Amino acid sequence: xxxxxxxxxxxxxxxxxxxxxxxxxxxxxxxxxxxxxxxxxxxxxxxxxxxxxxxxxxxxxxxxxxxxxxxxxxxxxxxxxxxxxxxxxxxxxxxxxxxxxxxxxxxxxxxxxxxxxxxxxxxxxxxxxxxxxxxxxxxxxxxxxxxxxxxxxxxxxxxxxxxxxxxxxxxxxxxxxxxxxxxxxxxxxxxxxxxxxxxxxxxxxxxxxxxxxxxxxxxxxxxxxxxxxxxxxxxxxxxxxxxxxxxxxxxxxxxxxxxxxxxxxxxxxxxxxxxxxxxxxx
Amino acid sequence: xxxxxxxxxxxxxxxxxxxxxxxxxxxxxxxxxxxxxxxxxxxxxxxxxxxxxxxxxxxxxxxxxxxxxxxxxxxxxxxxxxxxxxxxxxxxxxxxxxxxxxxxxxxxxxxxxxxxxxxxxxxxxxxxxxxxxxxxxxxxxxxxxxxxxxxxxxxxxxxxxxxxxxxxxxxxxxxxxxxxxxxxxxxxxxxxxxxxxxxxxxxxxxxxxxxxxxxxxxxxxxxxxxxxxxxxxxxxxxxxxxxxxxxxxxxxxxxxxxxxxxxxxxxxxxxxxxxxxxxxxxxxxxxxxxxxxxxxxxxxxxxxxxxxxxxxxxxxxxxxxxxxxxxxxxxxxxxxxxxxxxxxxxxxxxxxxxxxxxx
Numbered sequence: 160x161x162x163x164x165x166x167x168x169x170x171x172x173x174x175x176x177x178x179x180x181x182x183x184x185x186x187x188x189x190x191x192x193x194x195x196x197x198x199x200x201x202x203x204x205x206x207x208x209x210x211x212x213x214x215x216x217x218x219x220x221x222x223x224x225x226x227x228x229x230x231x232x233x234x235x236x237x238x239x240x241x242x243x244x245x246x247x248x249x250x251x252x253x254x255x256x257x258x259x260x261x262x263x264x265x266x267x268x269x270x271x272x273x274x275x276x277x278x279x280x281x282x283x284x285x286x287x288x289x290x291x292x293x294x295x296x297x298x299x300x301x302x303x304x305x306x307x308x309x310x311x312x313x314x315x316x317x318x319x320x321x322x323x324x325x326x327x328x329x330x331x332x333x334x335x336x337x338x339x340x341x342x343x344x345x346x347x348x349x350x351x352x353x354x355x356x357x358x359x360x361x362x363x364x365x366x367x368x369x370x371x372x373x374x375x376x377x378x379x380x381x382x383x384x385x386x387x388x389x390x391x392x393x394x395x396x397x398x399x400x401x402x403x404x405x406x407x408x409x410x411x412x413x414x415x416x417x418x419x420x421x422x423x424x425x426x427x428x429x430x431x432x433x434x435x436x437x438x439x440x441x
Numbered sequence: 442x443x444x445x446x447x448x449x450x451x452x453x454x455x456x457x458x459x460x461x462x463x464x465x466x467x468x469x470x471x472x473x474x475x476x477x478x479x480x481x482x483x484x485x486x487x488x489x490x491x492x493x494x495x496x497x498x499x500x501x502x503x504x505x506x507x508x509x510x511x512x513x514x515x516x517x518x519x520x521x522x523x524x525x526x527x528x529x530x531x532x533x534x535x536x537x538x539x540x541x542x543x544x545x546x547x548x549x550x551x552x553x554x555x556x557x558x559x560x561x562x563x564x565x566x567x568x569x570x571x572x573x574x575x576x577x578x579x580x581x582x583x584x585x586x587x588x589x590x591x592x593x594x595x596x597x598x599x600x601x602x603x604x605x606x607x608x609x610x611x612x613x614x615x616x617x618x619x620x621x622x623x624x625x626x627x628x629x630x631x632x633x634x635x636x637x638x639x640x641x642x643x644x645x646x647x648x649x650x651x652x653x654x655x656x657x658x659x660x661x662x663x664x665x666x667x668x669x670x671x672x673x674x675x676x677x678x679x680x681x682x683x684x685x686x687x688x689x690x691x692x693x694x695x696x697x698x699x700x701x702x703x704x705x706x707x708x709x710x711x712x713x714x715x716x717x718x719x720x721x722x723x724x725x726x727x728x729x730x731x732x733x734x735x736x737x738x739x740x741x742x743x744x745x746x747x748x749x750x751x752x753x754x755x756x757x758x759x760x761x762x763x764x765x766x767x768x769x770x771x772x773x774x775x776x777x778x779x780x781x782x783x784x785x786x787x788x789x790x791x792x793x794x795x796x797x798x799x800x
Contacts, residue, residue, distance in 0.1 A: 200784030218792065220799040279665070286669040308671055309656035391656030391666075392615055392798045400795065407617065407791055409510035 187422075194415035198408070211416035224400040225420065231311065231396060232380040235318040236372050242319065243326035243371065250327070251334035263331065267324050274321070278388040281317045282308050285389075309391020317385045322378070326371035333367025334360075369435035376428050381421060397421055474499045476720050478526035479512050481505065481707060483578070483740035484728075492736075493727045499720060507659070509533040516542065521714040525721040531576055531706030532779045534565050538573040544713040547722070548572040552729055556748045559773045560706060574710035577728055578737055580745040581695075581776060582619035583702040585667060585678025589692040596674070599627040599698045603646070607674055608653040612666040614677025615659045617794035618779050619703045623677065624650070625780075626700040632780035640789060647797045650676070657798060660743070667693065681705075684744035684763040695765075697772045704776040706748075731755055738764065 195207040215221045246266065254262045269277065284290045285308040295301045307313055337360065345355040383398040390396070395403075397417060404414040429436070478484065482505050490501050506512045509530050516524060529537060537543055553561060556576055566574045584596045590610070595601045602611055614620060622632035624646045625639070635643060655672045656662070664682045666672040668690065675682055679702075683693040709728055711721040727733045734752035738745060739760055746764055747753075753766060765772065782790055 220792075220795045223799050279661070282662070282665060283669060286666075286671045288670045304670070306655075306671055308669075309658070309662075309666065387659070388662060391658060391662065393656070395795065395799045399798075403791065403795060403798075405514070406508035406510050408787065409513055411514075 190415045190418060193412050194419045196412040198410045198412050203412070211413045212420075214413065215416060215420060220395070221400060221417065224395045224397045225424070227394050228380050228397040228421075229424070231314060231318070231386070232376055234315055235322060235379050236375045238315065238319045239322040239326050239375055240368060240372060242323045244330055244368070246323065247327045247330035247334055247367075250331050259335075263328075266327055269320065270324055275384055275388070277321070278317050278385050281313065281320070282389055285313050285316065308389065310393055311390065313389040313391070314386045314396075317389045318379055318382070321385075322371075322375040325374060325378075326368070329371035329374070330364060330367040333364040337363055366435050369432050373428065373432045373436060377425050380424065380428075475502055476500070476525050476717060476724060477502045477504070477523060478528065478724070479504050479506060479515065479524055480526070480528040481507075482742035483737060483745070484528055486736070486740040486742060489733070489736040489740055492732070493724060496727075497720070497723060501724070509537070513537070516712075522716045523714075524712045525715040525717050526724055527710045527712055528577070529574065529708055529710060530779075531562060531565060531574075531579075531708045532781050534574045534708055534710065535568065537710075538568050542713055543573040544711040544715065544718060545571045545573060546575060546711065546725070550722070551575050551726065552749055552751070555751050557746075557750055557769065557773065559704075559776075560748050562706065562778070566708060574708040575725065575729060576706050576748045577709045577734070578745040578748055579704060579706040580681045581679040581697055581702040581772065582614065582616075582623060582677045582705055583679045583695060583697045585664075585675035585682045585693065585695040587667065587670070587673045587690070587692050588694050590670075590673040593694065593696065596696050597699050599623065599700050602674065602676060603627070603649055603653070605653075609655050610673040611650070611654045612663045612672035612675045612678075613650065613654050613657040614663050614675060614682075615657050615798070616677065617790055618781070619705065620677050621647070621790060621794070622703045622777060622780055626698070626703075626777070629700075632703065632777045635780055635782065635786070635790070637786060637789060640786075640793060644793045644796070647793065648800055651797055651800045679705075680764050681743040681745050684739075685741065687763050697768075697775060701775045701777060702772065704773070704778050705745075706778075707745075 192207075194211055195209070197204040197206070197208065197210050250259060250262050250266065285306070286292070287304040287306040287308075289306075289308070291307065292301075292305045295305055296303075307316070341359050341363065342355050345359045350358065381398055383396075383402055386396045386399055387402075390399075392399075398421070401414045401417045401421075404410040404417065476499055478501060480503050484490070485503050485505055490503070493499075494501055504515065506515060512527070512529065527537075527543070534543075551572075553572075553575060557579075560576050560579050562576055566572055566576065584599070584602075586593070586596050591607065595606070601607065621635060621643050624643050625632050625635050628642055628646060630639060651657070656666050658666060660682075663672075663675055663678070664686065667675045667678065667682065668686055679695050683695050686693050709725050711718055711725065715721050728737060729749055731749060731751040732755060734747035734749040735755035738747040738752060738756065744760075744764065746766075746769065747756075753761065756764070756766070761767070781787075
């Protein structure tokens with residue numbers, strides 16, 4: 160590579176690198192530094208220490224928040240995959256090609272409404288006087304009003320509704336580019352539909368599943384709005400605990416420490432999924 | 442293929458971020474005819490703001506926030522002079538004034554004497570003889586309820602909520618200061634009796650309450666619970682929670698229990714760094730005028746008692762009934778201001794509240 164082409168290459172990379180440095184690395188460094196400071200009353204004590212991280216270990220509710228977040232996130236991710244895969248498969252295999260774009264558009268329509276509005280809508284649907292309870296009462300399946308709102312179930316439903324769309328897109332993108340000849344070859348070699356799916360289609364669409372699952376994990380574990388609106392504070396997830404530190408006490412150091420822990424969890428999730436998150440398939 | 446894959450994910454994410462994010466109105470660039478105000482949601486009612494804008498030919502840019510901590514973070518991230526007017530929790534005025542964020546207000550130009558006497562709170566709004574804020578609205582963190590589903594007489598006794606009669610029918614307002622104050626009243630204490638020594642009692646009572654609660658939620662969630670029938674009682678509720686919904690559901694009501702109530706108050710102030718102090722003062726005067734007060738009291742976000750009693754002449758009988766105007770003297774006499782702990786106790790209280798939420 161000549162000096163000129165090297166310079167041109169750096170020219171192409173520089174905007175993205177500067178953007179990442181300014182809006183990711185720098186804020187991350189500031190947050191890491193803040194996490195080592197302490198807030199005493201209205202004063203920020205800029206002396207590095209591990210007090211906030213020790214508090215995380217010592218106060219059980221912090222750890223419980225993290226465990227709740229992990230449980231909810233894993234549940235949401237698994238359920239979203241289970242719902243999204245058949246939907247993506249129907250879109251890719253059963254919907255005529257000329258209608259696929261329209262069907263895909265319809266599938267992602269909920270993305271076009273505000274996230275907050277959608278969460279409150281779910282609250283109304285799941286509450287005692289909501290659509291589900293009214294329906295169950297009307298058809299006689301229950302004698303008393305049923306409420307699913309203000310619970311972990313409600314949080315999971317709200318999340319799954321959102322992330323099924325995301326996963327559908329990534330899995331669909333994978334499925335439509337899978338040559339039909341692969342499945343035919345498997346069938347020619349004697350594989351039934353189930354064996355073809357398990358041994359051919361599923362492994363080849365794993366990158367699509369994992370990309371969607373990773374994005375679901377990252378977005379879900381860091382989300383504050385959905386559990387705050389739908390969870391009814393029956394339990395706390397880590398982002399809610401972080402917000403408590405900020406909104407109530409302006410304790411940015413503690414909030415930063417909790418955010419760094421959340422970041423570490425996401426990093427671990429990335430490491431676990433990294434082999435499937437390649438841009439080019441091996 | 443992979444590019445399509447990531448393209449699809451990027452599209453989905455872009456949609457989520459673009460369409461799902463909150464619409465924030467920040468302080469716009471400084472212009473002579475603009476006023477930037479950090480406010481609670483009741484100030485965003487056009488019926489309140491437009492008359493001022495039209496009279497003065499200005500535009501008021503409003504940034505709504507929840508929690509003084511959030512507001513202070515916004516101020517910290519802004520340039521000096523970005524903000525002009527600050528609507529702030531009454532109890533937080535001393536610490537914000539002490540931090541030098543507030544400008545002195547001309548006491549002789551504001552209707553302080555028309556403000557209900559217990560709500561004037563001169564010990565809070567004055568510092569070294571100078572006035573830094575004026576109370577504009579107040580109300581109570583007490584008990585809101587649906588009278589078609591509960592016995593209103595029961596709602597006058599806080600201890601009933603700790604019994605089994607209304608188990609799983611109670612929503613709890615998610616704000617630890619007034620709620621712990623209410624729990625103190627239920628236990629026969631004054632809110633100011635809360636200390637490191639009495640905190641275990643408060644904690645135990647809170648945990649007992651959680652066992653009987655249908656949900657714990659901030660303003661919108663908890664009032665939605667009451668409106669949708671998810672809960673029949675809102676502990677910590679009051680006129681602010683039910684009055685705005687009474688037109689749709691006349692069964693919603695509120696009461697101050699026999700043990701007493703917790704008085705909330707919000708104040709209005711001007712930022713020391715404001716470059717439009719004259720216009721900001723005109724805004725404060727408008728908000729404190731009987732007309733401004735009547736509109737603020739019945740804002741479409743939440744209702745509350747106008748601090749200026751002269752606003753009563755401009756409120757309808759129905760509005761006054763919803764605010765329980767005629768009972769204010771008795772209610773104020775039985776109410777306690779928010780007990781504001783020192784930093785150490787505050788941290789302990791928040792820890793207990795976090796445990797309560799996590800339970």
